[in-house]
Amino acid sequence: MYRLLNHRFLYLIPLLLSAIFSLKAFRLKWPKPYRLYACMVILSLLTEILALAWKWELYKWGSYHFSQNNFWIYNCFLIIRFGLLSAIFNLTLYRNKLLPLITGIIFLFGILDYAFIHGPLQFNTYSMILTHICIITLCLLYFRQLLQEPGVISIQKEPLFWMAISIFFYHAVSLPFLIMLGFFNIQDYRLTVLFFPINEALNFLLCSCYLISFLWKPQYSQPL
Amino acid sequence: METSIFATSLTIIISTLLVLGLCTAVVYFLFLYQKKKFRHQQELIEMREQFNHVLLQSRLAIQEQTLDHISKELHANFSHLVSLININLQEILPQAPANQRENILETKSLAKQLMSELKALSANLNTDHIIHIGFIKALENELNRLAKTKKYEVVITKAGEEYRILPEHEIILFRLCQEVLNNTVKYAKASEVTASINFSKEQFVLVITDNGTGFNVQDALENSGDKQSTGLLNMHKRASLINAELIITSRNGGGTVVLITIPQPQILKSIQE
Numbered sequence: 001m002y003r004l005l006n007h008r009f010l011y012l013i014p015l016l017l018s019a020i021f022s023l024k025a026f027r028l029k030w031p032k033p034y035r036l037y038a039c040m041v042i043l044s045l046l047t048e049i050l051a052l053a054w055k056w057e058l059y060k061w062g063s064y065h066f067s068q069n070n071f072w073i074y075n076c077f078l079i080i081r082f083g084l085l086s087a088i089f090n091l092t093l094y095r096n097k098l099l100p101l102i103t104g105i106i107f108l109f110g111i112l113d114y115a116f117i118h119g120p121l122q123f124n125t126y127s128m129i130l131t132h133i134c135i136i137t138l139c140l141l142y143f144r145q146l147l148q149e150p151g152v153i154s155i156q157k158e159p160l161f162w163m164a165i166s167i168f169f170y171h172a173v174s175l176p177f178l179i180m181l182g183f184f185n186i187q188d189y190r191l192t193v194l195f196f197p198i199n200e201a202l203n204f205l206l207c208s209c210y211l212i213s214f215l216w217k218p219q220y221s222q223p224l
Numbered sequence: 225m226e227t228s229i230f231a232t233s234l235t236i237i238i239s240t241l242l243v244l245g246l247c248t249a250v251v252y253f254l255f256l257y258q259k260k261k262f263r264h265q266q267e268l269i270e271m272r273e274q275f276n277h278v279l280l281q282s283r284l285a286i287q288e289q290t291l292d293h294i295s296k297e298l299h300a301n302f303s304h305l306v307s308l309i310n311i312n313l314q315e316i317l318p319q320a321p322a323n324q325r326e327n328i329l330e331t332k333s334l335a336k337q338l339m340s341e342l343k344a345l346s347a348n349l350n351t352d353h354i355i356h357i358g359f360i361k362a363l364e365n366e367l368n369r370l371a372k373t374k375k376y377e378v379v380i381t382k383a384g385e386e387y388r389i390l391p392e393h394e395i396i397l398f399r400l401c402q403e404v405l406n407n408t409v410k411y412a413k414a415s416e417v418t419a420s421i422n423f424s425k426e427q428f429v430l431v432i433t434d435n436g437t438g439f440n441v442q443d444a445l446e447n448s449g450d451k452q453s454t455g456l457l458n459m460h461k462r463a464s465l466i467n468a469e470l471i472i473t474s475r476n477g478g479g480t481v482v483l484i485t486i487p488q489p490q491i492l493k494s495i496q497e
Contacts, residue, residue, distance in 0.1 A: 143254055152265045155258045165251050173243050177236065184236075188229050191236065198240055 008200055012048060014207035019045040021214035030218055033091045037163055040084040041210050047077040072114075075128075079110050082131045085167070089138045092160060093145055099138075106130050129178055132171045139168035153220070159213035166209030170202045280461055288351050288395065295349035298342050306339045344369060348402070351395055359394035360386060360421065363401055367419055370405065377416045384423035388492045393466045397430075397484070400462050400470075403455060404432050404482050412436025412480060428486040438474040 022038035024030075030038075050058075051070040059066045086103035090096050110127035142164045146155060155161045177195055184191035313332045320328055347353050347365070354362045364380060371378040388394065408414055414436030422429040445456055456472070463470035466486060474480035 143250070146254065147257060152258070152262050154262070155255065168251075169244070169247050172247050173240055176239065176243060180236075184232075187232070190229060191232055194233055194236055198237075 008196075009052075011200065011203040011207045012045075014204070014211040015041070015045050015048065018207060018210035018214050021211065024214065028217075033088045034159060034218055036084055036088050036091075037160065037213075040081060040088075041214075043077065043080065043084070044210075047073060075114055078128060078131060079107065079114075082110070082135070083107065085135060085138070088160070088163075089142065093138075093141055102134065106134055129175070132175045132178065135167055135171045136175065139164045139171075143168075155219075157216040158219045159216055160218075162209045162213030162216075166206045166213075169209075170206045173202055174199065277465075280465060284396065284399075284462070284465070291349040292351050295346045295351075295353075298346040298349070303339060303342050303346070306335055306342060310335050310339070354395060354398055355391045358388050359398050360388075362394075362398050363419065363421075366402065366405060367417065370409070370417060376414065379416070379418045381418070381420045382423070383421070386423055387489075389428065389486070389489045390492060393486075393490065396462050396466050397468070397486075400459055400468075400484065401430070401432065403459050403462075407455060408432075408434045408436065408480070411439065414479070425491070426488065428489040430484040432482045432484075433479065435479045438476050438478045438480055440476060441472050441474055 019042045022041045025034045025038035051073045054070045054073060055068055059068045059070075083103070086099060090099050090103075093099070106127065109130065113127040142160075146153075146161070177198065181192060181195065184194075310332060313328055313335065317325065317328050317332075344365070348362075357365075360382075367378045367380055370376045389397075405417070408417060412434050414434035416435045418431075418433045420429075420431045420433075422431075441456075459472075460470055463484065469483075469485045469487070471483040471485075472480065473483070
């Protein structure tokens with residue numbers, strides 16, 4: 001437990017709080033996209049707990065000693081998370097005819113990638129980069145929809161807006177580094193290690209935005 | 225080697241910060257645009273309200289002009305015709321047979337009654353007359369007309385130092401009271417009507433009460449659209465024009481109380497009795 005008292009795990013505080021606050025989406029019967037978003041936040045928390053538990057204790061399963069590498073947990077989570085995000089955007093965006101097709105293709109490719117190409121224990125896989133690009137595009141499409149909306153909503157009070165900016169920030173800032181990660185690994189491992197503090201800061205920002213989003217409630221468009 | 229790693233690390237950090245800055249700029253401009261859109265929406269709402277306000281004022285001005293015209297026509301044409309009827313009857317009375325004289329006298333009396341009703345109606349509709357005599361006197365005349373029908377017991381009470389407010393406001397207030405009294409006559413089936421006026425510098429309060437059958441105010445407002453009956457809505461609109469608060473309290477079988485409050489009235493002059 002004392003191992004958690006480290007700056008590297010600071011993001012767990014807003015993540016835990018946002019998971020608790022996200023339960024109101026079910027209690028107050030918010031529309032479907034918000035409930036899916038709440039599921040994603042709760043799943044994120046459970047994944048983080050499981051990944052840490054695996055790294056510290058669970059890899060020693062009785063007499064078996066598995067690899068301490070917990071990337072397989074994150075890779076599984078990324079597939080599910082991508083599915084949830086696609087479902088959220090599918091319900092939120094007006095013009096989303098191609099989205100289910102693109103999601104399906106990336107989903108299948110992800111499974112192939114983890115199964116045959118890179119394997120589940122690698123972090124910077126092709127499917128991760130593809131999902132990053134897809135998610136950034138979806139966020140930009142959502143922002144465009146907000147700009148073109150005929151009515152007016154207070155965007156700073158809209159939970160999905162905070163979700164969109166948090167994942168937009170995280171994926172847009174980390175994408176260039178992820179693409180170059182392999183190259184940096186070849187050059188010098190210290191350049192790769194530089195990713196971790198950046199990732200920690202971005203995680204903290206992401207989880208803080210999750211928390212802020214659940215302090216508000218769904219907004220309905222006011223006509224002009 | 226160390227220097228190149230340091231340089232590469234610095235490049236990575238700076239480029240990460242640049243991308244972060246770019247993303248922040250995108251989100252910032254999004255906020256800015258929404259704020260502008262929201263302000264635009266507020267301005268549109270204000271403009272619509274202003275437009276409705278001006279439209280209502282124009283409608284009321286046209287109504288007053290029409291009523292004025294009718295009043296003048298009643299006074300000039302109809303009164304004149306009734307006078308001629310009276311004169312003709314007066315002329316034929318001496319020549320009429322004895323058994324018809326009573327009928328002619330009754331007709332003359334009815335014509336005289338018609339004349340006084342026309343004069344009263346003309347005065348009620350005449351805006352200039354109302355401005356001349358003032359709201360209080362006009363309301364008293366209206367209530368006295370009700371009392372004369374012998375169907376209503378009318379009580380008027382006044383408290384405080386009497387004053388007059390702006391003529392435009394007095395006209396609107398008077399029309400509002402006319403609407404209230406018309407509703408009492410048409411629907412209330414009342415036997416008592418009480419008007420109480422309270423004059424103070426802080427507020428002007430007028431309460432009109434009747435002991436009629438009462439009605440469900442909420443239902444009446446909700447059904448006004450279906451029944452195309454806009455009396456209550458018009459009353460609220462008139463009240464809002466003069467910054468007055470109109471509260472109608474009523475329940476079935478319990479009479480009706482109409483409370484009109486004008487906060488901080490624009491006093492024209494005090495009436496010294």
